[in-house]
Amino acid sequence: MALQRSDVEKIAHLARLGLNDSELPRITDALNSILGLVDQMQAVDTTGIEPLAHPLETTQRLRPDQVTESNQRDRYQAIAPMTENGLYLVPKVID
Amino acid sequence: MQWEVVIGLEIHTQLATQSKIFSGSATTFGSEPNTQASLVDLGMPGVLPVLNQEAVRMACMFGLAIDAEIGPRNVFARKNYFYPDLPKGYQISQMDLPIVGKGHLDIALEDGTIKRVGVTRAHLEEDAGKSLHEDFNGATGIDLNRAGTPLLEIVSEPDMRSAKEAVAYVKAIHALVRYLGICDGNMAEGSLRCDCNVSIRPKGQVEFGTRCEIKNVNSFRFIERAINSEIQRQIDLIEDGGKVVQETRLYDPNKDETRSMRSKEEANDYRYFPDPDLLPVVIEPAFLESVRASLPxxxxxxxxxxxxxxxxxxxxxxxxxxxxxxxxxxxxxxxxxxxxxxxxxxxxxxxxxxxxxxxxxxxxxxxxxxxxxxxxxxxxxxxxxxxxxxxxxxxxxxxxxxxxxxxxxxGLKQVTDSGAIEKVLDEVLAANAEQVEQYRAADEAKRGKMFGFFVGQAMKASKGKANPGQVNQLLKAKLEG
Amino acid sequence: MHQLSLAEIARGLADKSFSSQELTGALLSRIKQLDPQLNSFITVTEQQALDQARAADARRAAGENGALLGAPIAHKDLFCTNGVRTSCGSKMLDTFTAPYDATVVAKLAEAGMVTLGKTNMDEFAMGSANESSHYGAVKNPWNLEHVPGGSSGGSAAAVAARLLPVATGTDTGGSIRQPAALTNLTGLKPTYGRVSRWGMIAYASSLDQGGPMARTAEDCALLLQGMAGFDAKDSTCVDEPVPDYSASLGASLQGLRIGLPKEYFGAGLDPRIADLVHASVKELEKLGAVVKEISLPNMQHAIPAYYVIAPAEASSNLSRFDGVRFGHRCADPKDLTDLYERSRGEGFGVEVQRRIMVGAYALSAGYYDAYYLQAQKIRRLIKNDFMAAFHDVDVILGPTTPNPAWKLGSKVSDPVAAYLEDVYTITANLAGLPGLSMPAGFVDGLPVGVQLLAPYFQEGRLLNVAHQYQQVTDWHTRAPNGF
Incomplete structure (x- = not known):
């Protein structure tokens, strides 16, 4: 089933992508053609096949519980768009 | 209508590790904003998480302590949503394969009975940062020191039937994590926080009612009050012909009421999937045995x-x-x-x-x-x-x-010298000759009450120091002898 | 001097035929002179390069003698470089000065390499033509009207045009091998986990792998030696010893079993490319290899599976670009949603937006099983195909791409047509296997590549086969006119 413009708007909001109304038809077509390609997958019988999330089936290495980092706030905030008193600023958040 | 209350709790406990769950930043509470936020905690482009061994060990301790099965292979997943205190736009958590499976905890109720509460699961995840709502010219400030602090989220079954039971359960979890030394339990600092899922249903009905989740309640007292006010709200709502809507609410202790959270209004689609930056965590039996041996x-x-x-x-x-x-x-x-x-x-x-x-x-x-x-x-x-x-x-x-x-x-030492006590008694009896006469004339039933009077006088005379047993014994002998 | 390979440079520096400063100066002026035609660099770090060259010369004067000491390199602009803009080819990161070095960058700097700059790329490594860069398309030095391939198109064009001998690339679905094929280079995608991903800005975490791009297999071996190895900062990096890649280059191919998957030679492949691939097989047979037809029956499902898995991971990986801590932030956001939607809407180009949306959709409630989970199951089928094939053969050989480099702009409006160009390269990423592309001839004056695949951690074998082939052929020595 092809995506409608409203579906695309919903997905764009989920991904927090502001799209212009004028772009919507073009991106809807593009997504539908990509999903058309992807949907070929549905014909494959994968009954009983375990999904593979990582190519190498190894296990997680654990790190010793040690503090290795020091305060680098000034350096890291030098590249931030907006800070004050060591805080990152965003438009007012309402709970 | 008789209502039955159904409560399930999600308790977030900050694990008492030195460093964060996926980075080497310190977890100290109360530092200057963003001074404990490393590249990884800030979600900088190109950074990667590496799991803290101690967080895994602590989660296993908890699992063993509640008789739960420890997932031999547990998997970290990404929970995707946008929020300014969540730097990567996703929280690393566990979904399908948590580290701790089904367990249980016994709690003592006030009537002296013991109740068993089911624990559905407990999983490891990273804490978010904090939004500071003081006004920065109409903006909100973000402090990411807390981001990446290890959390063990403990999810209960909907087994509690009153606010008091819920509090008893939280207290039991609180005690347990402190016993284990895996959480400092400091609720004022947010080390242990509670989300309460509350619903009501007519007594005798099997299906659950629609639940509301009260987010982030952080004291025993507030948990009880928040749940009670939410129960009352739901009862009032239904009895007035309304319907409970499933939603997230916030408890306001000043007004003693819960209110709907605007920021959570939108139905979220978290798009969980296994975190490709982390591999499955395998808990070896030998490791688990060493944890078991270390349990207090x-x-x-x-x-x-x-x-x-x-x-x-x-x-x-x-x-x-x-x-x-x-x-x-x-x-x-x-x-x-x-x-x-x-x-x-x-x-x-x-x-x-x-x-x-x-x-x-x-x-x-x-x-x-x-x-x-x-x-x-x-x-x-x-x-x-x-x-x-x-x-x-x-x-x-x-x-x-x-x-x-x-x-x-x-000079509070008790007087146990019989001679000294007898002396006091003699003085008391002499001063109350009339009562002595009455006592001796009275029958057995009345004597009991009157005896108390003489004991009282004797204790008073001795300034409370006479040994009460000896007073009793000697007085009886003198009055009846 | 610009014609020298990395191996030749190493010898020249060792016997003091020239200094690193001389070499660096010469290449910097060549970049200045020629790169305007190609647009292969986003940032040229001239001063830093001269400083590093001076330091390298001093280290050599003090008795140090590493193969990479004083040799030039450029990094694809998604490797974080401390103090230098790391743009990922995106407006989103146009102002992003990385506050740290990627492990690969740090290791090569430690070995004494001189970084000339950061190379152009498809935005966030999403593309196979290098046309989605915020900094403009890269031109193929073999024909300036054609694409160089992507996403490591800047590294490919720069090395092919002899602006420098080697560069780093990354490969998520073919982004090293495909541009290498289209520009007459040798490029290697190592086994997943062989090279640290710390500081490599993620596109699709379970598929991304950094690797070397050079004109010869010998140079790839030298550069990979400096890049590979365990890194405690990357949980997916494997703690396996790194063999001496240069030492195995000379091994004989006598008895080498080469598998030709019949699926690689079906419809869609330019027959002229098929002929060149078969010709390369003949050369290898002359060197003692034995050839056998094999089957990888699930190959046809690789593209659909890839275009679910990669966008799904990307949609999540790219959520951190929210205008709060770094990167593009829209002007005067009226509220939080506006901050997110406009910063991301303005900062990301159209191909990135498309893939983020495909990924978000594939992971969303109700579609996860049909898309993401199904793709991961197909991924296992593809891996199983390879495991079975490697029972019978030592390496798998086929074309790197179905077509030579296409004209700039010709596939921009049809994303799916461009996706199909990855058909031969994507399977190695899904399975995590090492793969190499080497020059194998020309079609209409445009280079053609042959791809070799090997079992896990057998990069040495791939380099050995390519090196032996390059001893008896001269395709890799050909330079584009004007460069």
Whole structure:
């Protein structure tokens, strides 16, 4: 089933992508053609096949519980768009 | 209509590791904003998480302590949503394969009964940062020091049937994580936070009602109040013909009410999927055995031991074992004072009300376990009576020294010399000759009451120091002899 | 001097035929002179390069003698470089000065390499033509009207045009091998986990792998030696010893079993490319290899599976670009949603937006099983195909791409047509296998590549086969006119 413009708007909001109304038809077509390609997958019988999330089936290495980092706030905030008193600023958040 | 309340809880406990779950930043509370936010915590482009071994060990300790199955292969997943305190736009959590599976916890209710509460699961995840809502010219400030602090989220079954039960469960979890040393339990600092899922249904109905989730309640008192006010809201709503809407709510302690959270209004689609930056965590049996061997005595084991070793009631044993500090205090008192029942009463009643009055925790008690034990020793060896002991206890609390010092300084030593007691009794009887006559003329039934009068007079005359047992015995002999 | 390979440079520096400063100066002026035609660099770090060259010369004067000491390199602009803009080819990161070095960058700097700059790329490595860069398309030095391939198109064009001998690339679905094929280079995508991903800005975490791009297999071996190895900062990096890649280059191919998957030679393949691939097989047979037809029956499902898995991971990986801590922030956001939607809407180009949306959709409630989970199952089928094939053969050989480099702009409006160009390369990423592309001839004056695949951690074998082939052929020595 092809995506409608409203579906695309919903997905764009989920991904927090502001799209212009004028772009919507073009991106809807593009997504539908990509999903058309992807949907070929549905014909494959994968009954009983375990999904593979990582190519190498190894296990997680654990790190010793040690503090290795020091305060680098000034350096890291030098590249931030907006800070004050060591805080990152965003438009007012309402709970 | 009779309503039944159904409560399930999600408790977030910050694990007491030195460093964060996926980075080497410190987890110290209260540092200057963003001074404990490393590249990884800030979600900088190109950074990667590496799992802290201690967080895994602590989660396993908890799982073993609630008799849960430990996932032999557990998987981290990404929970995707946008929020300014969530730097990567996703939280690393666990979804399908959590580290701790189904378990249970026994809690002591106020009526003395024990209730078993199911734990659905517990999983590891990273904490978010904090939004500071003080006004920065209409903006919100973001501090990411807390981002990446390890959390163990403990999800209960919907087994609780009242706010009081819910609080008892939270207290039991609180005690347990502190026993295990995996969380400092400091609720004021947010080390242990609780989301309460509350619904109601007509008594006898099997299906659950629609639930509301009260987010982030952070004290025992507020948990009870928040749940009760939410129960009342739901009852009022339904009885007025309305319907409960499934939503996230926030408790406002000032107004004692819950309100809908605007920021959570949108139905979220978290798009969980296995985090490709992390591999499955495999818990080897040998590792698990070493964790098991390192477990301290757990509250439930302690309760059983207190009952058998000290012949305490189930309720007393539960109360005393409810915190590791209180249990240790009690056992120290017993080791000095000897009489366990006496010690249990003093710790629970007198010490309990003193601490309550002062608003202190037991490890801040002005009366040490050594002091209390020393005083109980003087009750047992008849140096002081129970009544005088209360005076001594107050003076210990006021910092006037050990029981022995106070007894000596205040001359509170009990009089046990029969000659001296007889002398006092003779004086009392002489001063109350009329009552003595009446007593001797009265029948057995009336005598009981009148006897008390003479004991009272004798104790008063001795300034409370005469040994009450001896007073009784000698007085009886004199009146009836 | 610009014609020298990395191996030749190493020898020249060692016997003091020239200094690193001389070499660096010469290449920097060549970049200045020629790169305007190609647009292969986003940032040229001239001063830093001269400083590093001076330091390298000093280290050599003090007795140090590493193969990479004083040799030039450029990094694809998604490797974080401390103090230098790391743009990922995106407006989103146009102002992003990385506050740290990627492990690969740090290791190569430690070995004494001189970084000339950061190379152009498809935005966030999403593309196979290098046309989605915020900094403009890269031109193929073999024909300036054609694409160089992507996403490591800047590294490919720069090395092919002899602006420098080697560069780093990354490969998520073919982004090293495909541009290498289209520009007459040798490029290697190592086994997943062979090279640290710390500081490599993620596109699709379970598929991304950094690797070397050079004109010869010998140079790839030298550069990979400096890049590979365990890194405690990357949980997916494997703690396996790194063999001496240069040492195995000379091994004989006598008895080498080469598998030709019949699926690689079906419809869609330019027959002229098929002929060149078969010709390369003949050369290898002359060197003692034995050839056998094999089957990888699930190959046809690789593209659909890839275009679910990669966008799904990308949609999540790219959520951190929210205008709060770094990167583009829209002007005067009226509220939080506006901050997010406009910063991301303005900062990301159209191909990135498309893939983020495909990924978000594939993971969303109700579609996860049909898309993401199904793709991961197909991924296992593809891996199983390879495991079975490697029972019978030592390496798998086929074309790197179905077509030579296409004209700039010709596939921009049809994303799916461009996706199909990855058909031969994507399977190695899904399975995590090492793969190499080497020059094998020309079609209409445009280079053609042959791809070799090997079992896990057998990069040495791939380099050995390519090196032996390059001893008896001269395709890799050909330079584009004007460069």
């Amino acid at each position: 005595e757990l509250p439930t084991q302690k309760v059983k031991r207190f009952q058998s070793q000290y012949a305490l009631s189930a309720y007393d044993a539960n109360v005393l074992a409810s915190s590791r500090e209180q249990a240790e205090y009690f056992e120290k008192v017993v080791s000095i004072g000897g009489d366990a029942k006496l010690a249990a009463n003093w710790v629970m009643v007198e010490l309990g009300s003193l601490l309550n009055k002062l608003g202190l925790e037991i490890d801040q008690s002005p009366v040490s376990a050594e002091q209390l034990g020393g005083m109980l020793l003087r009750i047992s060896d008849n140096t002081i009576s129970g009544k005088i002991a209360k005076v001594v206890f107050e003076k210990m609390a006021a910092g006037e020294g050990s029981a022995d010092q106070i007894i000596e300084a205040e």
